[in-house]
Amino acid sequence: MININFILESTPKIFEAIPITLIMAFVAAALGWLLGLGIALIRKSKVPVLSQISAVFVSFMRGVPMVILLYISYYALPIMIYSYGLSIGITIDVNLVPPAIYAIIALTLDQAAYSSEVFRSSLDAVDAGQMEASYSIGMTKVQGLFRIVFPQSLAIAIPNLSGLFLGLVKGTSLAYYVGVYEITATANLLAIPAYNFIEAYIMTTFIYEVISFVLNKLFLIIENRLKKFRIEAVLQKKNIFEVVNYYGIHGAIRKHS
Amino acid sequence: MTNTFKPETILGYIPGVLKALPITMEILFLSLLIGSILGALIATANLSNNILLRKMSSGYISFMRGIPTLVLIFLLYLGLPQIALNIGIDMSNINKSIYIIACLSLNTSANLAEMMRSSYLAVGKGQCEAAYSIGMKSFTAFRRIVLPQAFGIAIPTLGNNIIILLKDTSLAFAIGVIDMMGKGRALSAASYGSNRLEVYMATGIIFWVLCIILEYSSKSAEKAYTKGRKQSAS
Incomplete structure (x- = not known):
């Protein structure tokens, strides 16, 4: 009923495909989240034209299924690359571009849209007083963002980002x-060739389950590490008098009001 | 390679793709219905005192979270008939849409179960206790006190889940169901792929519009429903 030989023979071959899935996921997450942070900052600070464009972009990416995005990227980008090549006077052979690039671009844009929403809500969740406090001790806006606000908002965003990343790993299956x-x-x-679908897909399921289990654990570890940046966690640990010393009266009142 | 992309023709393909809208909607509603029944059962199991039921339901939820929808579709559509044939059941004459509805129901039931569980827990124990204190039985307390409040809390997440489900219905083309995506592929195949980019963009625009409508209705449903009720402190 289940062909054990097939499983033994094809396991190494399927294992060889794991790096491609993971590379696509990691590259798309790294680029997409950076872009997403940019979009979140643009929309938060309400940069005139850019913020409207990003709002439309986010809504488009949220509304269109991944398969369609992949197809659009797969068919539209070669034309764009080719005509760009012509405009600077060289003929680019677009068939040499590996298809993984198109998949990564589509996944990146998708991640950018979804993560921008995550970052936006997590930036909102950091109290405005934090930024004011960093101004008050003479930090510039960039310093305040990078040293005070980002670590705290990252700690808030991590659970959602972990969900996004797991979705991304699952989304790479569409790159097929x-x-x-x-x-x-x-x-x-x-x-x-031999209609061994049940064996092949049981293995695939198993591999995806293991990958998402490991990633889930990894994100839990990161989440625990970042907990120190969460004000509530710090406040719970320290006694109220120390809190007043650490955060000033404001922090203590916020906690106990 | 020549540039055959004609942006002005995109809108012309929309009516053709829209012909398959009823099929997409049918898949969406049936999977949502079956998924929410399943989800309610799983959420009940997850909230019960029985440790075995709890473990099983959370195992199910994390399994469904880990498996890509496409793999689930292939597993059910290509794999299951093979096993069934071995034990003497012929599944070859089952409609393809049934497989898609089954896959999407399973997939969405896990999300919906999580949603129901968290919104049930968000209502707060005091509400239930207050209902008991005035002599309600547990089912009455659930139906008249907890459920209306939990539903209000769940509306935004429900809207998101429906949008995710709508986007997932586009995978029906993977096994040859002619939903909107399948229709788009058929349209582009009919012209030997020369208009594929335009057709896919037209399909994308339809999905986008549907998604905007869903988002808007979810927001107004939330507003209408929670009007005059106690807001949840989210």
């Missing part, structure tokens, strides 16, 4: 449709 040989595509390819 633009011809990237990641886990799902490899499993499908191996299964087709």
Whole structure:
């Protein structure tokens, strides 16, 4: 009923596809979250034209299914690259661009939109007094953002980011449709000759479950590490008199009002 | 390679793709219905005092969170009939839409169960205790006191889940169901792929508009429903 030989033979081949899935996920997350932070800051500080553009971008990315984004990126980008090449006078062979690039770009934009919402709400969650306090001791805006506000908002954002990242790893399975040989595509390819679909997909399921389990644990560890930046956690640990010394009267009142 | 992209033709493809809207909506509503029934059962199991039920339901939720929808679709559509055939059940004449509805119901039931659980817990014990104190039975207390409040808390998350589900219905094309995405692929295949970019953009625009409508209705539903009620301190 279940072909054990097939499982033994194809396991190494499917394992070889894990790095591609993870690379796509990590690159898309790194680029996308940076972009998302930028969008969040733009929308928060209400930069005139840019903030409206980013609002439309975010809404578009939230509304359009991943498959369609992948197809649009896969079919539109080669045309754009090619015509850009022509405009600067060189002929680029777009067939040489690996399809993973198109998938990464689509995933990056998707992550940028979703993470910008996460960052926006986590930046809002940091009390405005924090920024004022950093101004009061003579920090510049950049210093205040990077040293005071970002660490706290990151600590708030981490649980949501972990959910986003797990969704992203699952989303990479759709890159199959633009011809990237990641886990799902490899499993499908191996299964087709002898119709070993059930074995191939049980393995795929197992691999995805393990990946998301490990990532989940990893994010929990990070979340615990970052807890020290969360004011509530610090306040709970220290006794109220110390709190007054640490954060001034404001912090103590906020906690106990 | 020549640039065959004609942006002015995008809008022309929208009516063609929209012909498949009823199928997408059918998949969406049926999966939402079955998913919420399943989700309610799982949430009840998760909130029960039985440790085995609790472990099973949280195992189910984390399993469904870890598996990509596409893999679940392939597993059910390509894998399950193979197993069924071995024990003598022929599943080859089951409609493809049934598989999609089954996959999406399973997938969304986990999300909905989480939503129901957290909004139930957000209502607060005091409400239930107060209901008991005036002599309500536990089911009456749940139906008349807890449920109306939990529903109000759940509306925004429910809206998000419906949007996610709507986007996931686009995966129905993976096994050849002619939903909007499948229709788009058929339209682009009919012209040998020369208009694929325009067709996909048209499909994307339809999904975007549907999503905006859903978002707007979820917001106004929340406003209408929570009007005059005690707001949850979120």
